[in-house]
Amino acid sequence: MPGAIWVGAAIFLAWVFQPAIAKTGPPHSGAVIANMVKPMVILLHSAAWLTTVFGVVMAFRVPGRDPLFDYLWSTDWGTMFWLGFLFAVVGYILGTVAGINSKKMMDLGKSLTGPPTPEQSGQITTYQKRANMLAKVASLPVLAAVAFMALAQHV
Amino acid sequence: MDLPLVITRLVHIIAGSFWVGAAIYLSVLLEPRIRSGSIDLERQILRRTSRLNSLWITNAAVITIVSGFVLISMTPERSMTDLGESGWGVMILIGLLAALAAFFISGFAGMATAKLRRAFESVENSPDATISPESEQQLAMFRRRLSSLGYLNAVLVVVAVGSMAIARYV
Numbered sequence: 001m002p003g004a005i006w007v008g009a010a011i012f013l014a015w016v017f018q019p020a021i022a023k024t025g026p027p028h029s030g031a032v033i034a035n036m037v038k039p040m041v042i043l044l045h046s047a048a049w050l051t052t053v054f055g056v057v058m059a060f061r062v063p064g065r066d067p068l069f070d071y072l073w074s075t076d077w078g079t080m081f082w083l084g085f086l087f088a089v090v091g092y093i094l095g096t097v098a099g100i101n102s103k104k105m106m107d108l109g110k111s112l113t114g115p116p117t118p119e120q121s122g123q124i125t126t127y128q129k130r131a132n133m134l135a136k137v138a139s140l141p142v143l144a145a146v147a148f149m150a151l152a153q154h155v
Numbered sequence: 156m157d158l159p160l161v162i163t164r165l166v167h168i169i170a171g172s173f174w175v176g177a178a179i180y181l182s183v184l185l186e187p188r189i190r191s192g193s194i195d196l197e198r199q200i201l202r203r204t205s206r207l208n209s210l211w212i213t214n215a216a217v218i219t220i221v222s223g224f225v226l227i228s229m230t231p232e233r234s235m236t237d238l239g240e241s242g243w244g245v246m247i248l249i250g251l252l253a254a255l256a257a258f259f260i261s262g263f264a265g266m267a268t269a270k271l272r273r274a275f276e277s278v279e280n281s282p283d284a285t286i287s288p289e290s291e292q293q294l295a296m297f298r299r300r301l302s303s304l305g306y307l308n309a310v311l312v313v314v315a316v317g318s319m320a321i322a323r324y325v
Binding site: 001003004005006007008009010011012013016017020021023032035036039040043143146147150151154155 | 172
């Protein structure tokens with residue numbers, strides 16, 4: 001369940017919501033991002049951690065694959081499994097970096113006392129573009145992780 | 156390796172994950188946050204995202220349900236006649252009914268969103284562009300309806316995923 005939330009929310013955020021919000025322009029997109037960064041980070045991090053912890057616990061309890069580490073390196077199932085894990089970790093790291101950029105943009109927006117200078121506007125745009133791009137890139141290894149895990153029992 | 160079965164399974168899992176994740180993200184996180192902002196913000200976000208959200212989520216739901224039916228018929232030693240019969244069949248049937256209910260609820264939520272968007276547009280097009288008490292009441296009603304439908308949808312997709320995921324163990 002947390003895995004579905006992680007994958008679904010990451011893809012929805014990166015490919016549907018963020019591009020649509022970016023089109024609304026700075027005052028609205030900034031307000032939405034400022035309002036959403038904290039709960040979004042909590043939801044995605046919680047889902048990712050729960051998926052990883054329960055995934056590892058489940059891996060040690062798969063019937064017929066005990067001891068796990070013998071099967072992990074020597075079977076096709078194991079290869080698919082650790083590749084899935086690796087992609088999940090890469091997706092999580094990239095997603096975290098995207099979140100850091102969104103937070104930097106939000107902090108910069110909050111620190112403004114008047115209209116942003118051209119330099120500040122440029123910085124906000126850079127953070128937003130970087131966060132959007134990283135969110136898109138992060139959703140791909142997460143998707144790959146799901147594919148590898150789902151394929152594991154068929155190889 | 157049974158390639159058609161593997162591909163169908165992948166499509167079902169990926170589309171299903173997107174549906175579940177997007178539905179929960181929308182109802183639990185996005186909509187309450189947007190509603191806590193200004194009316195202008197809500198109006199802009201609705202205008203930009205509501206049609207797109209409906210399109211993506213409806214497509215994901217249709218792909219998940221259709222690939223789910225195909226998956227049942229393709230799974231070795233399982234068929235549609237097993238639905239509601241064995242422990243597996245009961246859990247899959249519960250999941251299927253919850254998924255279909257979620258799909259229709261999602262459709263009603265889409266209608267409520269369209270009504271809310273139109274209500275905003277009518278306010279915007281009114282001569283003085285202010286919200287009358289009746290319009291405000293109407294907006295509040297659409298928001299409440301949308302919020303309830305969103306939460307119901309999220310609960311139903313959780314039930315669907317939960318029952319499908321544990322089907323093989325009962």
